[in-house]
Amino acid sequence: MAIRSFFVPFLLFALCFNSSLTPVLSLYEDQVGLMDWHQQYIGKVKQAVFSTQKTGRRRVIVSTEENVIASLDLRHGEIFWRHLLGSNDVIDGIDIGLGKYVITLSSGGSILRSWNLPDGQMVWESFLQGPKHSKSLLLVPTNLKIEKDNVIVVFSNGRLHAVSCIDGEVLWNKDFEAESFEVQQVIQPPGSDLIYVVGFAASSQFEMYQINARNGELLKHESETFSSGFFREVSLVSSETVAALDSTGSILLTISFQNGEISFQQTPISNLVEDSSGPAVIIPSSVPGIFAIKTNAITIFIRVIGKGKLEVVETTNHETAVSNALPISEGQQAFALVQHAGSEIHLAVKLAHDWDGNLLKESIKMDQQRGLVHKVFINNYIRTDRSHGFRVLIVMEDHSLLLLQQGAVVWSREDGLASIIDVTASELPVERDGVSVAKVEHNLFEWLKGHMLKLKGTLMLASPEDVAAIQSMRLKSSEKSKMTRDHNGFRKLLIVLTRAGKLFALHTGDGRIVWSHLLRSLHKSEACKSPIGLNMYQWQVPHHHALDENPSVLVISRCGPSSGAPGVLSFVDAYTGKELNSLSLVHAVVQVIPLPYTDSTEQRLHLLIDSDKHAHLYPKSSEALGIFKREFSNIYWYSVEELDGIIKGHALKCKCTGEVADEFCFDTRDLWSVVFPSESEKIIATVTRKSNEVVHTQAKVIADQDVMYKYISRNLLFVATVAPKGSGEIGSVTPEESWLVVYLIDTVTGRILHRVTHHGAQGPVHAVFSENWVVYHYFNLRAHRYEMSVIEIYDQSRADNKDVWKLVLGKHNLTSPISLFSRPEVITKSQSYFFTHSVKAIAVTSTAKGITSKQLLIGTIGDQVLALDKRFLDPRRSVNPTQAEKEEGIIPLTDSLPIIPQSYVTHALRVEGLRGILTVPAKLESTTLVFAHGVDLFFTQLAPSRTYDSLTEDFSYALLLLTIVALVAAIFVTWRLSERKELQDKWR
């Protein structure tokens, strides 16, 4: 470290001379993976199809809830190929056709695609239209052929299509125009040319259509009415029988339509099980002869024997999941059953007609943090002794995917990380004596060897093996994956909340999962039927005096999708992932306001606003209340009501006047409101500054030593509204009827500080607010291009502070606290530029002290992150900047922002399905940590003005040491030589 501090002035000096050059931030090929990591995920698997032909690699094709189709290696779980379909192109079904095509049905059954199985190239694509919206079903019969062509049967949009498997051509189609017909199943009995389409009409009528599979001709149409109606699920029992429930969920129906005759058989559930109460639901499965229903947490398996006779084969109150049937040999079908029992899961593979016998029974220890088994997919293989072996793919509650084979977990994928809701960063523990979390200290010899190798590399003496060794040493540097805080603050924990309600802690060094925790409070329970994780806040960030405590995060969740549902708070230790506490609230959580005050244990005060606009203070301690009371009159809050187009400001009034006395609950009153005219403006985006952003200075020095004072306020809100007509797709309106209005609103007083209208512009608007500027991105309809605009706000009332002597002596009031109720005099500067890309997310780099210049991080439509210097978005740019302005670093104005290929932060990688970018300051001022997440995760370090405060990672300390030693030796030698010479001179 001493060496570094010695070098800092030198480097700063060196930087002075280089500052006139435009910095191009890029990295060399061998630097990839040194500071960044990239992880690929797919999301929660919806459907899986195995492809285990003898030739070729064994793989499984999956479709997921993140709209990914992927081909995974069955051996290791790696991704062979992967496609992410758009968010409006939801996958309805997948299957394999002809053993070499992956067939996908998506977009509500209107797009059918075929992909080449080995490499994932698209083979063909067909658009299937139909008269009305309906459930979409995909069926790829194995042996149904029309003129040597395999047929795909698709029911979508109220129409049945038969599509050629080879070129995607529609061979025939048949409309089902009956007004209320709702399709439930499309059945193709093997070995016949018939297709059955069964469904309900008018909620109490069962309809059956028999269709010739060769030409789509309707052979038979039967319907039968069942007076008490149907519950909307059927389970296929055999190719000509389905099981259903009546609308009350208390009577089981088996409906057979053999030979076109529909017959109902009713069995009350109470006849089968004694203590059944409450409505039952059918668990969809396709095991012949058997179906399962669930009533109150009890799962009942029922076998159909003969004509509508039912028999209960098993009743269990363990959580159970069943796979679909898998034909293993002639007339035999197997299925897998997974049951939970404590910390183990029991996997049983049974034959469909033989419930009591097990082909396979295994118990596997399962991590409790994975939750319940949600889905099971079964596949078989032939062992060397010609018996059947089974492998089972299971999808867990935390969205992870596991392959079980021979009683063990072969591989697992943490695909919950594909659906991140919120991210926050946490510090690692401080290194203490004896608290060595990972043994990372090399011995001296290793260290020296490493540096000698590096030196060889520097002096170009390294052989190719040495180069490889150097590279692997750099990549595997144990320093970066240590579990303790580092000097530069590069090592941190990224705490991630996923849609499955699981928290993960990722290490920033190598992206590994340090701990993961499935939140108990996000579990389904009696009190909370469908909990949803909403957000995460830093609850306790200990530093200074409270260093003994671990930091903790607050996870806000809600029971149910409506905003009035009661909230749940959980407090999680950031070091260990333990849930410290969880509170089920009686009130809803509509807004969470982290206050800028902390109590003596560094717990941050939070104000939770409920749906009745009461404010609740947390933590509920008298100390927190004391702090809060002191600042009571200075706390305000605002709400943006997007649908009504109103922004309202509120202040706290008094204690709640409810029936229960609660001293932590406060009434609020309305202070101001900004009402946007609903016929001309619709709110589409609001952005504020990040509350933890650090601003170094309030002054901006411009050319000729002049000063401009930034208007820096934490309480500024950027609001973008568009014409209601123009809130749709780009291009749906003419430029004349579309406009974009941008406001800067003070959220304490409701004062509109700035308003600007962009005529002929349209959303979507992505914006980022930092310091005293806001940058936003929108579409310009007149120019047919995307645009980015910047607004900078300056405080004019401070502009007079120019007397040097006053400033030298500190006789100014520039840093004294100000009230927002004093009238501000602001001026704004703005400028607009064309920008090539459409944008998914915008963020800005943030550093520890806010001194380093800023870069915008733009998540482009190509799922990459582009770093763009803020200097390009400087409203003081002009076409011909003066010499002084040039010296200041102002770039001559151009009409569009440059996209420098080297400034892609993600270099050659893509963060598929990019949703958000988070920047976290490192302790080293020059460096910021960037985390981009979508379906993939990407992390890197950025230095917007280069690492001016530290030596680069590949700096050769050995070379430095060697130079110093050589210099000392040279000094010594020359000193001796000069001594001798002098002596000789004296003797002469």
Add this chain to the structure above:
Amino acid sequence: MEKGKGVMGSGRRWAVDFSDNSTAPSSRDIPDPPGFTRASVDQDDSTVSRQKKDAESNWKAQKAWEVAQAPFKNLLMMGFMMWMAGNTVHLFSIGITFSALWQPISALQGVGKVFEPYKDSKVELLGPKLLFIALNLGGLALGVWKLNTLGLLPTHASDWVSSLPPAQEVEYSGGGIPL
């Protein structure tokens, strides 16, 4: 300075004294050459030494003035170099400016030493010293002026406010779109 040292000569190894002061011819083995009169030498002892001392002090005063005026040349050269260096901050201009500041300062520190060889009860050194100091101060001023033109002196408001933290706001507001 080197010349002054030569005159005073302390560490010399041998010397020939051409001004032989011995007046008694009896002590000489060798008679005076013909035509040589000792009359000019045979003057009063004190007169000789006074004359010599006068010459020396004259010479010393002259030298002192010379030394005092030496920085003027330096000044001119510095001015020229500064003009060449231009007004942008880079290695050359910074080097020149700092040497322009350093030279006068080091010279002023060593004023006593510089004039020590000419120290004499008869020589008035105040004038040369003042001139020397004035010229060096001029050089210093030139350096400071250069520093200012380079923008390295905190003479503008911008130099004093550039690290002022933003003012605290009394009120705090939070909220946004409902979760």
